[in-house]
Amino acid sequence: MLSERRLEVLRAIVQDYVGTEEPVGSKALTERHQLGVSPATVRNDMAALEDEGFIAQPHTSAGRIPTDKGYRLFVDKLAGVKPLSSPERRAIQNFLGGAVDLDDVVGRTVRLLAQLTRQVAVVQYPSLTRSTVRHVELLALAPARVMLVLITDTGRVEQRMVDCPAPVGETALADLRARLNSRVVGRRFADVPQLVQDLPESFEQEDRGTVSTVLATLLETLVEETEERLMIGGTANLTRFGHDFPLTIRPVLEALEEQVVLLKLLGEAEDSAMTVRIGHENAHEGLSSTSVVAVGYGSGDEAVAKLGVVGPTRMDYPGTMGAVRAVARYVGQILAES
Amino acid sequence: MLSERRLEVLRAIVQDYVGTEEPVGSKALTERHQLGVSPATVRNDMAALEDEGFIAQPHTSAGRIPTDKGYRLFVDKLAGVKPLSSPERRAIQNFLGGAVDLDDVVGRTVRLLAQLTRQVAVVQYPSLTRSTVRHVELLALAPARVMLVLITDTGRVEQRMVDCPAPVGETALADLRARLNSRVVGRRFADVPQLVQDLPESFEQEDRGTVSTVLATLLETLVEETEERLMIGGTANLTRFGHDFPLTIRPVLEALEEQVVLLKLLGEAEDSAMTVRIGHENAHEGLSSTSVVAVGYGSGDEAVAKLGVVGPTRMDYPGTMGAVRAVARYVGQILAES
């Protein structure tokens, strides 16, 4: 087991490296931190830390930088979550409070998070299947054409066109609308499939085709893959990476453009607690030199979606975690209010 | 005026430079193109072109590269629009055809355009004010709370929460919904303000407050600034820029993140014809080394929004213009069908 002081040395290395972006040596360490020992002692500790794989040297005779494993230890044992200053909190509330609809909430959140953390922000739209139904609307746009609109308690609105096998009467449509809503309003979308299963049977023969078609479209909309949406922002912050970065930035931008990758990334995060994935812990190899800090958010206790940031492994973890957590809470509040 | 051959030399320079990304010299030019004259003659022509400001030398003894003015001349006089190959056309149709809703159409378009041009794609959502009303829906979510949903003929759906001054009865709401729709359906959103102006007066005293509030929210939604939305994609293509580019890429990413900037950029493009803005012709200085190729698209003759790409001034103009034009046409078709 590592002694207390060695952990302290690791913490100092992480902090300095995050600050300066340069490998940190034993002398500089003793100067900037009150470790109470000489550089030579620190060197011994560093050698031990290196043996254990927590730090590494880029070149034979340079300072040390933390490895992924080192950051892991730092995050788990050495770092707290830094709370935001109260002006920051107020700024968040003001900024998020002005949103007019869900798109606006998500858009503002993503910008806010990017600005606070100076990193790339990712915000998932509230998942349909985890939300509850506020209303289902059916609109006849043409004789055999219906628009299906789903509205969730979080304010998300999804619409689909439905081409019906036969013209639909206005009364039949109103009937379907009423019966559908009486069954599903206030229930979770995830439960909708069972709740509507036997609905076609209760209709006249001639309308069953239409009813089934509408319901089929409704169920399609709830399929995992398609129902997830997200927004990203702050990609300009990637340029603050290393100076070498055509190579660094490229795969990251590519990964960010693939919604599937990002959704999987967020999906891997735990629902309740804040999750930090460091470097190679991320499955996607384009993100092997970045860390992902993510957390669920929701209007109640349960998470309806996740948000987080993507940044270099060399990031200010306590500050980033603080910002992510705070933003998630405020977004939850906003959603609960609307 | 420039002689025929000098124009030919300029065209050759642009083509070679776009291909190789390196300054092109007189000798290389004569080797790669059948100009029928010797390098020395080309040198004289180049000197003339430089005097006129169409080309420049990065260093005293290097080849020439086109200036913004040179590209301008190239685009206006020397370049056509390169049509896509028929497999490309088929791919576009297949890919866009699978979209399930407007978000999906826009999302697919942006990815498609980015992939075809290997540049950053920007697609604006169909403008509300230029679309026509398909339906206006009012939903009572709570006694004094109404959700307003606007649906356009292009499939765009906008929703707003309305907090009413007093509880609203279901019949009053149905009444308002019916009267509102009978007035505005099929009309252009831009005309809605006049069409509903006198609507509150026709209601009972007790409901007027609610009606006015709902209408006020409706009109707010149509205000220029807020009603415009857009989607961007292909930012990873920025990394194919120069090799120097922390400095090059940064301001571009920043500009792209500001919706306002992008909207203004697209707004400057002409409605009907394809517009090419080269380098400093763009007002925003972060984009002074990029070109923007944009064109309007719509389900009918009239443009309901614009789309385009942003790339280095050194881009393949004929190919890019061809792709942009083709995609705009297909998107228009898709919208007309839905």
Next chain:
DNA sequence: AGTTGGCACTCGGGCCCGATGAGTGCCAGG
């Protein structure tokens, strides 16, 4: 008048080299 080959000149990029200095590992002594 326009075109051409010849020629001197410019200057950025690549390469080698030596100096510099931060940082290390090891060891002997406290």
Next chain:
DNA sequence: CCTGGCACTCATCGGGCCCGAGTGCCAACT
């Protein structure tokens, strides 16, 4: 177990050098 001393390593930086692509100009040719 800590510390100061010491020899060693090696990346970085700047200077000097050469090379060659590319130019501008000029005199000669058509």
